[in-house]
Every structure is written in structure tokens, then in C-alpha cells.
Amino acid sequence: MLRSKILNRIRLLKPVIDRRCMSSASKTPLTLLEVDDKSGIATLSLNRPPVNSLNIDLMNSIIESITEIEGNKSRGLILTSANDRVFCAGLDLNELHKPNQERLKEFWAVFQDVWLALHLCSVPTAAAINGHAPAGGCLLATACEYRVMLPQMTIGLNETQFGYMAPKWVMLSYLSVLPRRLAERALTQGKLFTTAEALDVGLVDEIAASKEEALAKCSTFIDSFSKANPLARSLTKKQIREPDVQKLIADRAGDLKECLEYINSPLLQDGLGAYFEALKQKSRSKAGKS
Numbered sequence: 001m002l003r004s005k006i007l008n009r010i011r012l013l014k015p016v017i018d019r020r021c022m023s024s025a026s027k028t029p030l031t032l033l034e035v036d037d038k039s040g041i042a043t044l045s046l047n048r049p050p051v052n053s054l055n056i057d058l059m060n061s062i063i064e065s066i067t068e069i070e071g072n073k074s075r076g077l078i079l080t081s082a083n084d085r086v087f088c089a090g091l092d093l094n095e096l097h098k099p100n101q102e103r104l105k106e107f108w109a110v111f112q113d114v115w116l117a118l119h120l121c122s123v124p125t126a127a128a129i130n131g132h133a134p135a136g137g138c139l140l141a142t143a144c145e146y147r148v149m150l151p152q153m154t155i156g157l158n159e160t161q162f163g164y165m166a167p168k169w170v171m172l173s174y175l176s177v178l179p180r181r182l183a184e185r186a187l188t189q190g191k192l193f194t195t196a197e198a199l200d201v202g203l204v205d206e207i208a209a210s211k212e213e214a215l216a217k218c219s220t221f222i223d224s225f226s227k228a229n230p231l232a233r234s235l236t237k238k239q240i241r242e243p244d245v246q247k248l249i250a251d252r253a254g255d256l257k258e259c260l261e262y263i264n265s266p267l268l269q270d271g272l273g274a275y276f277e278a279l280k281q282k283s284r285s286k287a288g289k290s
């Protein structure tokens with residue numbers, strides 16, 4: 001009974017995700033998907049310069065790739081970045097700052113979908129975090145089952161730093177990895193953990209000296225399931241993750257409504273504008289353009 005309920009729920013989920021991922025075709029490959037023909041492990045690289053910031057097209061491309069990986073019977077999914085400085089800079093601030101309202105509704109729905117697709121992915125998932133992973137980038141990493149990070153990077157849900165509060169389901173993803181008291185402190189501080197700190201608190205599982213080593217460690221994690229029946233493993237993972245996922249699925253419209261009110265509030269828009277301008281200024285001074 002429960003198994004068919006979960007499978008039905010997944011099927012319910014899939015049409016939403018499948019329909020979305022047909023909607024946009026990006027001109028350049030926003031994600032690169034390679035399946036190792038020996039190991040059967042798929043590597044999904046985020047490829048949206050300059051910082052893999054998540055816009056609608058990139059998130060649809062991630063969803064499309066996950067759907068393909070689940071369909072082609074890959075043994076596992078490693079999420080990484082084609083950029084050697086940034087894993088993922090989180091949501092594209094252009095989507096949140098002075099947003100077009102119709103587009104913002106689609107953007108938020110796809111953001112919900114990409115978390116559901118990765119969090120519920122039926123194959124084993126691991127993140128080779130070869131760059132900075134703030135906010136939405138951290139969310140992608142915590143949606144995976146295992147995390148290997150390179151030194152001198154940062155990771156964390158830093159939303160309060162730019163005046164925002166992470167949605168409940170984003171906080172739940174953090175709480176699935178960190179103890180509550182630590183998660184609460186890190187969320188309220190908007191803390192970005194260094195690689196060493198992230199290892200210390202368990203936000204990441206291992207550190208690797210290079211991207212190649214990180215990919216190898218992720219493959220070893222995926223190989224650890226070689227004796228488990230794939231369907232039993234997938235159902236077990238979904239059963240454990242079901243309560244958190246249900247909190248979003250049960251009220252996606254409410255989450256969207258709350259997000260629209262929050263993102264559109266003048267105070268938050270001003271804060272976000274100042275934050276975004278500071279980022280641009282930093283980039284200009286770095287490039288000596290100021």
C-alpha cells in the first residue's frame with residue numbers, strides 16, 4: 001500500500017517536472033552530462049558562466065538531466081561544476097531583483113521542482129563541490145546524499161546576509177544534514193562555512209585536494225550501494241525523505257504565495273538591490289573597471 005502510494009506520488013511529481021523541462025531549450029549547454037561507460041556513473045556539471053547562478057533555464061536543464069539519468073539506469077549521479085572557482089552561486093539575483101511577476105512565479109515553481117527532483121532522485125547522488133556553494137548552491141549540495149568539497153571554498157545558507165529568510169523546505173534540507181541547534185545558528189547568522197568548518201560540523205563528508213579526487217570519492221560513495229537492490233534502496237531513501245518533501249508538496253501554492261509577498265516587499269527589494277550592487281562593484285574593482 002505504502003509502496004504504491006509513494007510510487008503514485010512520484011508519478012504525480014514527475015508530470016510536473018517533465019512538463020517543465022520541455023518548456024525551454026537553452027542555446028548553450030547549461031549542464032554537461034557524461035555517463036562513464038565502465039562504472040555507469042553519471043557526472044552532471046553545471047555550466048552557466050560566470051558563476052552557475054540558477055535561472056529558469058539552468059534549473060530546467062538540471063531537471064531534464066536528472067530525468068534522463070533516472071531513465072538511462074545510471075548507477076549514480078555526481079553533481080559538480082564546470083567552473084573551477086564556483087560550484088553554484090545560488091539563485092540568479094536577476095530573477096529576484098525587480099522581478100517580472102509572471103516570470104517570478106515560474107522561477108519559483110522550477111526552484112521547487114529542481115529541489116524535489118534532486119532530493120528524491122532514485123539513484124545514489126553525491127556532490128563534488130569544486131567551488132563556492134552559497135545559498136541555492138548549498139541547497140543543491142545538501143539535496144545530494146554525500147558531499148566532497150575542495151579546500152579554500154565556502155558553503156552555507158547565507159540568505160540573512162542579503163535580507164532574506166530561507167523557505168521552510170530549504171531549512172529542512174539543512175536540518176537533514178546539521179544538528180538543529182547548529183543549523184539554527186548558521187541560518188540566523190547567514191553563515192558561510194569554510195571547507196574545514198563544513199567538514200567539522202558534518203555539512204560535507206570529505207575533503208579532496210582536487211576535482212579528480214573529489215569525483216573519485218563520490219564514485220566510491222556510490223559504489224557502496226553495489227550490494228543493495230536499486231528499487232529497495234530508492235524506496236528506502238524516498239520513505240526517509242518523504243516527511244520533508246510532503247511539507248512542500250502539500251502546500252506548494254502557499255509556499256509560492258509566501259515567497260512572492262516576501263521577495264516583493266520594498267524593504268527586501270532594497271536590501272537585495274544593495275547586496276547585488278555591492279557584488280557588481282566588487283567584480284568591477286576586481287577587473288579594474290571601477
Ligand SMILES: CCCCC/C=C\CCCC/C=C/C(=O)SCCNC(=O)CCNC(=O)[C@H](O)C(C)(C)COP(=O)(O)OP(=O)(O)OC[C@H]1O[C@@H](n2cnc3c(N)ncnc32)[C@H](O)[C@@H]1OP(=O)(O)O
Binds near residue numbers: 263
Ligand atoms: C518565506 C518565504 C521566503 C522566500 C524568500 C525568497 C528568497 C530566498 C530564497 C532562498 C533560497 C536561495 C537563495 C539564493 O540562492 S539567492 C543568491 C545568493 N547567492 C549569493 O549570495 C552569492 C553571491 N555571489 C558571491 O558570493 C560570489 O559571486 C561568488 C559566488 C563567491 C563568486 O565570487 P567570484 O568568483 O569572485 O565572482 P564575482 O563575485 O566577481 O561574480 C562574478 C559575476 O557573477 C555575478 N554574480 C555572482 N553571484 C550571482 C548571483 N547569485 N546571481 C547573479 N549574478 C551573480 C556578479 O555580480 C559578477 O557579475 P558581473 O561581473 O557582471 O558584475
